[in-house]
Amino acid sequence: MLHADSAQFLRPAPAQPKSAAPGYVTAATSLSFFAAASAIPYFAPQLAGFASLVLLYLLLGSGLALEIWLAGVPDFAFPVWFAIGAGCEAIVTGTFALPFWTGLPVAMVLTAALAVCVLAPLLRMRNEHVAVITLAFGAVVQILWSQSGFALPAETIPGASGNLLYLCVAGMAALAGLVAWRIRRSALALMLRAANEDEIASRAVGVDARRCRIVIVAIGAMFAGAAGCLFAAGQGSLRPADFDLSLMAVLLVIAVAGRRSQLNMILAAILATVLWQYLPAAPALRLLIAGAALLSWPLLRSIAISTPRDVAARDAGQTEAAIEAAAE
Amino acid sequence: MSETNVPLLVVQHLTLAFGSVTAIDDLSFTARDNQITAILGPGGAGKTSVLNCISGLCRPGSGGIEFHTAGGAPLLLERMESWRITREARIARTFRNPRIFAGLTVLENVLLAQNAMRSRAAELAALFTSAKSRKAAQRARYWLDRMGLSQVAESPAGVLSPGSQRRLEIARALAADPRLLCLDEPAAGLDRWEQDALIRRMQDSKQQMPAVLITGHEAGTMESLCDHAVVLDRGRAIASGKARDLCSDAAVLCAWLGVPPGGESVPRIAASC
Numbered sequence A: 001m002l003h004a005d006s007a008q009f010l011r012p013a014p015a016q017p018k019s020a021a022p023g024y025v026t027a028a029t030s031l032s033f034f035a036a037a038s039a040i041p042y043f044a045p046q047l048a049g050f051a052s053l054v055l056l057y058l059l060l061g062s063g064l065a066l067e068i069w070l071a072g073v074p075d076f077a078f079p080v081w082f083a084i085g086a087g088c089e090a091i092v093t094g095t096f097a098l099p100f101w102t103g104l105p106v107a108m109v110l111t112a113a114l115a116v117c118v119l120a121p122l123l124r125m126r127n128e129h130v131a132v133i134t135l136a137f138g139a140v141v142q143i144l145w146s147q148s149g150f151a152l153p154a155e156t157i158p159g160a161s162g163n164l165l166y167l168c169v170a171g172m173a174a175l176a177g178l179v180a181w182r183i184r185r186s187a188l189a190l191m192l193r194a195a196n197e198d199e200i201a202s203r204a205v206g207v208d209a210r211r212c213r214i215v216i217v218a219i220g221a222m223f224a225g226a227a228g229c230l231f232a233a234g235q236g237s238l239r240p241a242d243f244d245l246s247l248m249a250v251l252l253v254i255a256v257a258g259r260r261s262q263l264n265m266i267l268a269a270i271l272a273t274v275l276w277q278y279l280p281a282a283p284a285l286r287l288l289i290a291g292a293a294l295l296s297w298p299l300l301r302s303i304a305i306s307t308p309r310d311v312a313a314r315d316a317g318q319t320e321a322a323i324e325a326a327a328e
Numbered sequence B: 001m002s003e004t005n006v007p008l009l010v011v012q013h014l015t016l017a018f019g020s021v022t023a024i025d026d027l028s029f030t031a032r033d034n035q036i037t038a039i040l041g042p043g044g045a046g047k048t049s050v051l052n053c054i055s056g057l058c059r060p061g062s063g064g065i066e067f068h069t070a071g072g073a074p075l076l077l078e079r080m081e082s083w084r085i086t087r088e089a090r091i092a093r094t095f096r097n098p099r100i101f102a103g104l105t106v107l108e109n110v111l112l113a114q115n116a117m118r119s120r121a122a123e124l125a126a127l128f129t130s131a132k133s134r135k136a137a138q139r140a141r142y143w144l145d146r147m148g149l150s151q152v153a154e155s156p157a158g159v160l161s162p163g164s165q166r167r168l169e170i171a172r173a174l175a176a177d178p179r180l181l182c183l184d185e186p187a188a189g190l191d192r193w194e195q196d197a198l199i200r201r202m203q204d205s206k207q208q209m210p211a212v213l214i215t216g217h218e219a220g221t222m223e224s225l226c227d228h229a230v231v232l233d234r235g236r237a238i239a240s241g242k243a244r245d246l247c248s249d250a251a252v253l254c255a256w257l258g259v260p261p262g263g264e265s266v267p268r269i270a271a272s273c
Helices: A002-009 A023-043 A045-070 A078-095 A100-122 A127-148 A163-184 A187-197 A199-204 A209-235 A245-257 A262-278 A283-303 A309-327 B047-054 B082-089 B106-116 B122-128 B134-146 B162-175 B192-204 B250-257
Strands: B007-018 B021-032 B036-040 B062-067 B091-093 B180-183 B211-216 B228-233 B236-241
Touching (some): A023 A163, A045 A163, A045 A209, A045 A262, A078 A127, A078 A245, A100 A163, A127 A245, A187 A209, A199 B082, A209 B122, A245 A262, A245 A283, B007 B047, B007 B211, B036 B047, B082 B091, B082 B106, B106 B122, B106 B134, B106 B162, B134 B162, B162 B192, B228 B250
Antiparallel strands (some): B007 B021, B007 B062, B228 B236
16 A cells, blocks of 8 residues: 555656647547537527637637646736737727727737736746736736726627627637647647756756747737637627636636646536626625635546546556555 | 867866855866767766856856857857757756656657757747657657667656666757767766666767767766866866876875875775776
């Protein structure tokens, strides 16, 4: 028994699960996800609003998951990037009277640039400091905004409605999933995994962890900007309450759930949307539930709804090896 | 072979202090191309600190480290960041306690070193390249094969034995196609058999070997391969020259044993010469 325990203790940090699926399988999965999502308004129009919220959460969640899990950057200012995307949409369609989709590239580029400007100097510091500073930054921006009293009431952003907007949301969510999957298999992901494990050794093999992290931060913020733009176009309004830190709590739940599996991320996004839709009157309760989910996830991980097959197989194999070692 | 005597790395008046402890004291030496240069010395002599300064992990207090490239001005390593030294000067190093990436597979450890060596905008380029393209994997497997690790290429590097981790670290360094390879006590922690195996592997790959800078605390088999040796004691160079000549140097023996030579105990350094 003692041997089995010590073998568990000595187990090295788990390797990133290697998905055996070749590229075309993932592309097909992503396409069919897009097709299924875009079919919802035709078959169940009453679900379209709900589904577009789920898709927006997914878009935000994939961006945050990239930053936290791949780059190892605890970016708690994520609602700010979301808000900047929304602001871009308001300016592009409201002030310049351009069609709503032109806001998308503008929002993505501007959000990425701003996130890089804010986070690049922070990335010289340790992760704890990055977490505290981004958290404070997000809170300060939100407080300043709500105290300034600036808000655009409903119907002031021309935006768009109906199926075109919904298709855009579904397309962006599917694209985000595909891009995130591709990045996780890129040479950059390998560098980041090495840098997060042993930064000194990674420098000795020629990895500049800070630059690698900046690239991922830019991509994550791009997802957030796109989500903000589409959100503002659908909502037609811009209120500080939509971008407060409780949004961060939900996104964290989604990102934590989706660490290893896209399916878990989708389930978490659906659950979060259900909570947000059916408990609109009790924000404290929602926060409590989000906090409880964040705390209980590590404990529940062993009975997670879906675990990638190779992870499960490897865990099982190592346990067997440990038992065999104990028997000998 | 005409380039044998071209100086590759020129260290001049290098000084490094941690508070009141002087790790390196006015050290100057030259490592030449296509040669194996050894930095020898008892524990605490400052050998690893010299490698840390060369690879950019430590910033020296004073002095200069010049690295001569094939064309153009020499690079001033003491002013460069460590990842830039690896990429631009092509200096690869290993650590005294192997620092492999335990969470990556053996193959990924080597692939990483290859990928990181792209020169400009490497991070953006890496974003668009697959981690395991067939061509890269083929080259990586060549080095794993050389170091006898191809059987375990797909297992997590953390489960390897210390000897295999050391060979993986050397494979990782060589895969980056370096101009100078710094080995920090490659024999440390290995038993006699593992040391012999490592030396055999390295001799087999001698054709592909770049210039090598090696540290060691005893003039063992590994260090006796060297063409030139510098002996350090408490951060100061006390002797330099052919390893064979150094074995009978009084100052060297004194530094190792703390007593003048000729005592009862047979010093290892003399035995292996």
